[in-house]
Amino acid sequence: MIEVLMVMGTVPGRVAVLTDALAQFRALGVTVRVATTFDPAERVPAATELAELHLLPTAKELGPRFGRMVKRANPARRPWLRAQRDPWVRRHARRADVLVALDAQALHTVWQLAQRHRRADAVYGIAPALRAVEKRSADPARYRRPRLNTVGHAPAVLASATRNQTVDLAKRMFELSTGKRAMKLGPVRWFWQGAVTAPGLPERHRGKIARRVTGTMLKSGHGASAKRVALAAQGRLKSPTTRGALLGPIVDAELSQGRVPEHLMTVVRGQLKLADGFLKKRNPGKAAPHVLRAFNLLFHRIVQFDGTSSPLAADPEKFLAPLHNSEAGRAMATPRGREHPATFPPADRPHRMLFFTGLNDNFLGPILERYEAMPGVEVRRLNLMEESILPVLSNGRTNVTLHMLAGASKRAGEVREAWGPHLEWADTVFVDWCNLGAAMLTMIDPGTTRVVVRLHSFEAFSWWPHVTDWSRVDDVVFVSEHLRDLAQAAVPRLRAPQGPRTHMIFNAMDLHRYVAPKVSADSRFTLGLVGLSSLAKDPRWALDVLRELRRRDDRYRLKLIGDPLNPELSPAIAAYVRELDAELAELEAAGAVIRAGRTDDVPGALTDVGVILSTSLRESFHCALVEGAASGAVPVVRDWPFFAGRPHSARTLFPSDWVVGTPEEAAERILALTASEEVWREAGRAASSHVLSTWDWSVTQKDFDRLLLEPPAGTD
Known part of the structure; x- marks a missing residue:
């Protein structure tokens, strides 16, 4: 009786084709066994009545060591890693007359089995398998006595097995010598500090080894040693992304301890370099996480808010130069503009004002009270905390950043659907705080509605002004000249000739x-x-x-x-x-x-x-x-x-x-x-x-009246 061993690396697209083939094999009196990487009873239940189906061991069943190998391996090699130590596969591979790879993911596994069991025919696909079975059925005597050169493993397999065993041993030794237990020993830490700076070590290996070593040092509580190793290794690395990836955990550890990291900008530049690479490939979706990581570091509360100094306040142009000079920074700074300029309302109806409220209204009280009571003015509030609005704001920073990188997004359409009717009604929109509300508003063209944003001190030290499209804002209000100076230095678009008009108007205080x-x-x-x-x-x-x-x-x-x-x-x-x-x-x-x-x-x-x-x-x-x-x-x-x-x-x-x-x-x-x-x-x-x-508000309210109720200079 002829025996066939098949291997499936992926779920078949057409189960009927597989079951028809198995039925043909059964009609020929062939014993068929199928090894799969998925649960056959769940995915191909009809095939279980026509052949013996077997699920290969999972990564979890293989144990921690081999499980990690499976997860890290190339997808084409994973089925073989699961099959090579499976007693069921080894037993039936020895007896098989035909070995069949049913898909591309199974090719490597069948090739490995064929090198070990050379008396069997090895084929790819169902039709070649049927032909091999028919050939053996037509001349069984030819295959009855195997020739000597078909007995045992092929020399290439022996060499490959020896090489793999050596590599596996080396990997195991590396894992042990860089594990948490080993890193508790001073001599081991000293050895790895020298190893990662050894001359001649390829950069990709140096970076990987250094990341592994510093990571386990941090986990074992030796942050100072981890930093020494990382700094020693990064001195021999040329790639900004590799240096940034190596120093990232060190920077995170120092931030978690409340310290401003010395090498913060190295990691920022590495993240922006990665983002730029994805943008060149026209993949803003993969660039966005790296830009967000750079934002998290540049505007981290330890860096900007919880210390007695701020690198942004000290020199905003220098501190933010890596952002502004990157492809990502330039993409976010690209003005999308508006189709029509803002127009002043006609005199024959009330001036319609829309105020964004809900996120922080601490400084809006007197302003709202004044214009809600003023004849000739009609006021509406758009509460951003309403349940109908919250879905639009969800995951807001990520969505705004992705939109600014790509220039368009699905979320912009959702903002247009939710806020569009309010903008069409309003003559003027006033957004207090340049935060999520302002950034999301500028994702869409406001039409002829005038947009006014007030920027406070907090936002000047945050990422929000950098993900706001200022070409869709008409006026920006600051409460002091020194704040305007800082914001314009940090966000060059605010001081550009084509940028929004800027005003200094004090807070409304009774x-x-x-x-x-x-x-x-x-x-x-x-x-x-x-x-x-x-x-x-x-x-x-x-x-x-x-x-x-x-x-x-x-x-x-x-x-x-x-x-x-x-x-x-x-x-x-x-x-x-x-x-x-x-x-x-x-x-x-x-x-x-x-x-x-x-x-x-x-x-x-x-x-x-x-x-x-x-x-x-x-x-x-x-x-x-x-x-x-x-x-x-x-x-x-x-x-x-x-x-x-x-x-x-x-x-x-x-x-x-x-x-x-x-x-x-x-x-x-x-x-x-x-x-x-x-x-x-x-x-x-x-x-x-x-x-x-x-x-006092009795004085400063006149400045708000000039801003909101009078046509801007240079307009009709």
Whole structure:
């Protein structure tokens, strides 16, 4: 009886063809066995009645070592790795007269079996298998006694097996010597540091070995050794992508510890290089994850928000040059424009204004109230937190980035369907915060509707302005000149001649509600700091001022108003909070600090505050300071370090005598202006008068009216 062993590497497209062939073999009296890489009972149930079907061992059944080999192997080699140690396959391959590969994925397996069992015919496909069976049936005597040269493995197989065993042994030794247990030994770590820098080692091998070694060092808790090995290896690597891939885990580890990595930009450049490669192949879908990874590093909270410095604030052009000079950066900066320019509404109907709300409305209240009550203006709100809108915003950053890279996307059509009717109704759209709402709005052509976006300090240190199509925005509003300078330096499109018009309009603040008499003359000895929930507020600077004052007069104390810093937000904040709490504990014990906590009645909390502080590292405006000054407290403003020394800063925003450079200067100003009740009250009245006449909503609302209700200069 003739025996046939078939191998299937993939599920057959036409099961009927397979079952017909098996029926023909059965009619010829042939015994057929089929080895598959999938469950035959589930995928080809009809064939189970015509032949003996066998599922090859899965990667899990092969054990961890061989399972990993199967997963890493080329798809054409995987069936053989599963078959070569299968007793069922080995037994029936020895007895088979014909070996059949039923698909391309099974070819390598059948070739390997044929090299080991040379008396059998090896064919590819059902028709050749039938011919081989018919040939053997017609002349059985010819195949009864095998010739000597068909007995045993072919020499090539013996050589291949020896080579494979050697390679497998080498791989096993490599895995053991680079495992977590091995990396706990100092001599092993020292050996690999030398090995990855050995001359003559091909770059692709050096990169792979170094990534494996540094990865297990990190997992075994030897981050310092991992960094040394990575830096040593990357010095001998030429490819930016290989260097970036090697240093990526090191950078991630340092960020997780709250430190700004020294080699952050190496990883960023590597990711952008990978993205550029995919864009050259016209594959923005594969480029997008690398751009997002670069964004995550460039604008990581440890890098930009949770430290006492920011590389973006220090030199925005240099810091963001890798992004702007990359193909990905240029693709996202490509203006898509609008088919028609924005038009001013006709005079015979109300001016229709659409405000985006829902994500953060903290600074919109007075603006909405004014225009909702104004005759000749019709206002609508588009709440981005409504259930009908949320699906459009889902996975927003990824979708916006992909859209900007590709120039078009399915999500843009969904935005058009959801927001299009609102845009067609509106004459003017006002988007507060340049974040997800603004970026998604610019995915579509706004038609003739005018688009106004207000950009605050937070967004200037984020990726959102870089995925916003500014060619579809007509006006950008900033709350200070120094913020406009920073944003235009970080996003060159904002300062381009064809870019949007820019305006500096202060926040809408009802300052008159803060005017109230101080509870007593002793209030002049109470310093107030409002808002502590961000490290940028730097309350430790206020403690330096307080200690300087109390060295001369122990009547001074500090009142902290607002939620405390949350140490769970990041390791950097946790470290800052530990130092802050240690200082506060000492001062609280002496009665020098009062923690008032969060309150809904800030005007009431300020009635016993005689000096209002701004101790921040950065601010776009600092409303809390101005509100304190409106209450009659003497303002003392730190020259915000992120902007100090620039053409515009705290010194150009506020009266020059308000601003100080050091805690010692702050103490001198406070001592001078609180020396007597009369001096203090006069200084407080002057500060209150200045802020009310400069920044109260009754004054700044006229700037909003000019922006929103009057035709832009140069239009009809």
